[in-house]
Amino acid sequence: MNQWLDERLHISRLNDKFLRKAFPVHHSFFLGEITLFSLIILILTGILLALSYEPSNSMVVNSFDPGTSDAPNLIPAAYHSTLKINAAPFGDMLRRIHHWTANIMVAASVIHMMRIYFTGAFKKPREINWWIGMLLLIFAALTAVTGYVLPYDNYAYNTLKVIYSIAASIPWVGEWVAQAAFAGKFPGDGVIPRVYGYHIMLLPGILLALTAAHMLIMIKQKHTQPQYAKRIAYKKIVGVPLMTQQTPIMLMLALLFAGIIVLFSAFIPVHPVEYFGPPTTTPIENIKPDWYLLWVFGVLAIIPGFEFNFLGGNINSEFVGAILLPTLTLGLMFAVPMLDRSRENLYYAENPTNHPVRLGLGVAFMMLLAVWSVAGYKPELISAGILTTENANTVLWIATFLVPALSYFFVQAVVRGIRALREADERDRTIHAAHADD
C-alpha cells in the first residue's frame, strides 16, 4: 500500500522533509507538545459539547423545574442546555475534561514560553516563531474567556458584563466596539450566538492556523540544540527522528497526559452551573477570572479611580487598568527578540546562568505578574485581616515595584554563587589534572 500511495502522492518526499525531523530529547522540549495535545483534546471534546449545546439566550421553560403554567420558570436556553449536558451520562465529565484541558493548555504554553525565554531560543533566526507563539497565547486566552461565557449561568453573565464594560471603556470608539462585538447593548438578544460563533469558529480557526505556522516554521528552522548535543557532535543536529523513534514517545506522552486530565476531571469539579444558577442581577461575591488573567484583574483592583477627557475621548481607570497596562505588558513580551542584537544565528540552547541579566529580568517580570495576581485577591486579603481597606492599595503598589526589583538582585546573587562554585570546580579539576601529570 505504501507503494501505491507513493506513486500517487509522493509520500516519500514528505517523509524526507517532515517525518524525519530530528527531535532533541530533553524533558523541557515536551512542553510545546503538551500544548498541542491539549488543543487536540479540546477540539474533540468541544465538538462533542457543541452537539448538545444550544447557543441562544432566549428564555425557555426549565424542564427540570417548570414552575406553574401562569408563573413558568424561565431560564436562558444556553443555561438550560448546560444543565441538560450535566444531567446526561458523562456530560459533566465532558465539561470537566474540556475545562481542565483548557487550563492546562495555557499553563503548558506559559511554561513552554519560559523555556524559550530562559534558554535564549527566541533569538535570531527564531523571532518570528516567538511572535506567533505570543499570538497563540493571546488567542488561547481569548478562546478560554469566550468559553467561560457559554454556560450562561450567573457567573458567566457577570463575567460577560465585566468584559463588555471593559470593551466599552476604550476612548472614542468603545461603546460602538462593545456593541458590535457583543451584538448590541448588554445583554443583547444575540449575545450568546455571537460568543458561540467566536468560541467555536473564529478563534479556533485562528488558533489552528497559527499552530500550523508555528510548527512549520519550527520544522524549517529546527529546534535549538540542547547543550549535550555540542559535546556529542558539534554543529550537527542531534536527536531522534519523528518517524519512528519520536512517535512512540509522543504517543506515550499524549496518552499519559490524557490519563492525567481524565483523573483530574474525575475528582475535581469545575464551574458548578447549578450552584451559580441562571443569570440574575444579584452579584456573585468575589467573582474572579482564571489564573492566567488574574493579573489584569489585580491591576484593576488596585488602580485608583480616575477619569479625564482627552481630545473628546474619555480615558478612565478601567481603560488604563484593563486595556492599556496589559497591552504594554504584552508589548514588552513581543519586544523580547528585538532586545537581542546578536547577528549570529543561535544554534545551541543557552545556559540561563550565563545570561544573568536576561534571567533576572525574566524572573522580575514573572514576579510582577505574580504580585498583580495576588492583588486580585485584595478583597480576601482585606477580609482575612492581612491588609486593611486603607493601606491595601499602598502596600500592593509598593510590592509592585519592590518585589520584582528584589527578585532581580536575588537572582544576580544566586547566579554569582553558582558561577563561583562552577569556577571552583574548574580550578579543582585543573589542579587534580596537574597532579595526575606529576
Add this chain to the structure above:
Amino acid sequence: MTRYKRQDPEITRRKFINVAMGTTAAVGGVSLLSTLGAANPVFRLTADKMPPLEGDILVHAEASKEGRPITIDDLSTQLVRAWPMGKDENGADVIRKGDPNNILALYRFPKGQLVAPTNLEATIDGEVVAYSDICTHAGCSVSDSDINAGQMRCPCHSGEYDPKRGAVVTGGPPPKPLAQLPIRRDGDRLVVTGFFLTPPYPYHNNEAEWNNLKREVEEALT
C-alpha cells in the same frame, strides 16, 4: 539602420500594476470593512429597556417576590433591590428589566442619618432613598458591605460607597457616586418622580448621551 532608444514612459509598467493593485486592495478592503457594521444590531428602545421614569412603581427584584410592589415597611438599613415598573404602549405593566442597568438599591435610615450630598428633596421624608445599584466602575451590582458595616461594597473590584451620603465613593476604583433616583410616596407604594438626578452607569461620563436617551424616551412616550 538607426538604433533609437525608446523614451521612458511616464510610469513604468511595474509601477502602474503596483498602484493599480494597491488601489484595488485598499478599496476592496475598506468596502469589506463596512460589513463589520452589520455586527452591530440596531437598538430599539422598548418599554422594558427604558430607564426608570416619572410614575414608575418600584417593585421587588429578588427572585422569590419579583414584581411585588415594595412598601416602606419592606425597607431598612439593609439594601433592598428593586426594579422600576411602568406601562408599555398597550398600558400593560412592564418591569423594566430589559436593561439590567435599571436595577435600583433602596434604603431606609432613621430620620437625620441621611445627609448631604444626598438630595433630601428627592427622598421620602429624608428617610427612604433610592440609588442606581450599578457600580460606576465596571457595572457590577453593588451590595451591602460585609467588611465595613453601613457601607455598600462592589463585589467586582471592592469599590465602596456610603449610602447615607449620596453614595459617594469611599474606597476602590469607582470614578463617580451612584446616581440617585428621585422618589415619593403614594399610599403604600414608592413612585418615581423623574429621571436619575445624575447620569447613571454607563452614561456617568457621558452627559450628552444620557440627555439623548432622556429625549428619546420622552419622544417615545408622546
